[in-house]
Amino acid sequence: MNIMVGKPAAAEQQVPARGRKRLRDLLLQHPDVDPYPEGWFVLEFADKVRTDRLISKKFFGQDVVIYRHPDSGQVICTQAHCPHLGAHFDSYKNGGCLEGGIMVCPYHHLRFDPQRQIENGRPGPLRIYPTIEYHGFVLALRQRDWTAPPLPVPNLGFSEVDEDDFLYDTQSVGVFNGDMLVPLMANADYMHFQTVHGTPEPVCDHAFSVSPDGRECYFSFELLARNVHKVDEAYPRAGRLRGLRRMFARPPGSKKALPEVLTRVTAAGIGPGLAKSRWWEPQFGIDLLSWLYVTPIDPFTYELFMCHGARTIKAFKTRPVQKALNAVGLQAHMFANHLYVGQEDPPFYTADKLRLYQPAYRAKDQIIDKYIGWWKSTFFTPEFQRMIEGYDLDFS
Numbered sequence: 001m002n003i004m005v006g007k008p009a010a011a012e013q014q015v016p017a018r019g020r021k022r023l024r025d026l027l028l029q030h031p032d033v034d035p036y037p038e039g040w041f042v043l044e045f046a047d048k049v050r051t052d053r054l055i056s057k058k059f060f061g062q063d064v065v066i067y068r069h070p071d072s073g074q075v076i077c078t079q080a081h082c083p084h085l086g087a088h089f090d091s092y093k094n095g096g097c098l099e100g101g102i103m104v105c106p107y108h109h110l111r112f113d114p115q116r117q118i119e120n121g122r123p124g125p126l127r128i129y130p131t132i133e134y135h136g137f138v139l140a141l142r143q144r145d146w147t148a149p150p151l152p153v154p155n156l157g158f159s160e161v162d163e164d165d166f167l168y169d170t171q172s173v174g175v176f177n178g179d180m181l182v183p184l185m186a187n188a189d190y191m192h193f194q195t196v197h198g199t200p201e202p203v204c205d206h207a208f209s210v211s212p213d214g215r216e217c218y219f220s221f222e223l224l225a226r227n228v229h230k231v232d233e234a235y236p237r238a239g240r241l242r243g244l245r246r247m248f249a250r251p252p253g254s255k256k257a258l259p260e261v262l263t264r265v266t267a268a269g270i271g272p273g274l275a276k277s278r279w280w281e282p283q284f285g286i287d288l289l290s291w292l293y294v295t296p297i298d299p300f301t302y303e304l305f306m307c308h309g310a311r312t313i314k315a316f317k318t319r320p321v322q323k324a325l326n327a328v329g330l331q332a333h334m335f336a337n338h339l340y341v342g343q344e345d346p347p348f349y350t351a352d353k354l355r356l357y358q359p360a361y362r363a364k365d366q367i368i369d370k371y372i373g374w375w376k377s378t379f380f381t382p383e384f385q386r387m388i389e390g391y392d393l394d395f396s
């Protein structure tokens with residue numbers, strides 16, 4: 001019997017490892033290089049955080065515990081492992097070990113009061129992550145040097161509207177393996193609304209501006225009535241319920257003239273983990289606010305959260321009527337969003353896609369190009385950017 005044991009061909013040996021494996025190898029070779037951005041990120045739903053129970057989470061590759069201090073009401077987020085010999089504060093996995101806001105380590109019963117550490121304003125034994133609450137979410141600051149003065153809270157709101165006029169809802173879209181950039185750049189990739197979600201073809205002036213401090217960017221696009229006929233046929237792969245969507249845009253037999261602009265979207269990237277946008281929809285009579293938050297769990301995994309705000313464009317004098325109609329608008333939007341972000345985007349989120357490298361941009365992709373350039377160069381260290389040079393798109 002002739003058994004041939006040959007060496008792999010030279011060309012085969014030269015093929016570089018791609019995707020996750022390549023990033024994992026690089027991070028092992030360069031343990032000092034930080035693979036994460038710095039900034040404020042959604043940590044948890046505010047109403048889940050209790051005074052008598054710890055919640056354990058992974059946040060940027062670190063184990064953390066979260067609870068609400070019974071005295072101040074502030075959400076506390078600290079390292080999950082005891083500074084003494086490293087036991088997890090929730091080793092029993094029952095959320096216990098809290099005594100009046102003090103964490104008592106279950107191993108040797110040493111006591112830690114994070115609130116006092118926060119009041120002192122000086123680093124103590126525990127790593128504390130500063131937190132804020134905003135429209136139903138707790139956000140925490142992830143900063144490389146956690147002893148340095150905290151980075152300011154970004155501009156989360158919409159200054160051009162009174163946010164009290166809107167009704168809000170929050171959701172976790174899910175946990176995905178892949179690059180956190182993909183959902184964040186969805187608005188910049190405005191053409192995907194047509195090809196993935198079956199909207200009329202968007203138009204964009206390609207204007208892209210950045211705030212003076214460099215941590216925010218702004219752009220806009222519109223869905224026009226004259227493109228409504230382009231919803232379906234050219235894009236047979238677009239969203240499954242596109243017929244329904246089209247009917248909403250133009251109910252059969254409707255004599256009412258469509259407004260020229262079906263949807264006007266003003267979008268912003270706020271820091272490294274938030275894409276916020278306002279969706280002005282005159283054909284539905286609704287004004288929507290959208291916050292899309294992405295939080296890394298580890299370098300390969302992220303959780304995607306969303307907050308939605310809705311109000312009718314027409315203002316109603318009676319408060320209960322206004323509230324009821326806002327609720328109807330919000331539910332309609334949540335349903336649409338369930339189809340859009342919950343059903344149609346995840347195939348792209350879960351693709352094993354790492355950092356975008358030298359994509360073949362088309363003329364319509366100018367905003368994506370600018371958004372990715374801004375995002376990578378602003379929020380990642382130069383060392384990390386150099387290290388991942390050579391990454392290619394990886395859908396394997």
Ligand code: FES
Pocket residue numbers: 082083084085086087105106107108109110
């Ligand atoms: S490990 Fe926590 S008190 Fe010893």
Ligand SMILES: [Fe+2]
Pocket residue numbers: 186192196197340341344345
């Ligand atoms: Fe999408």
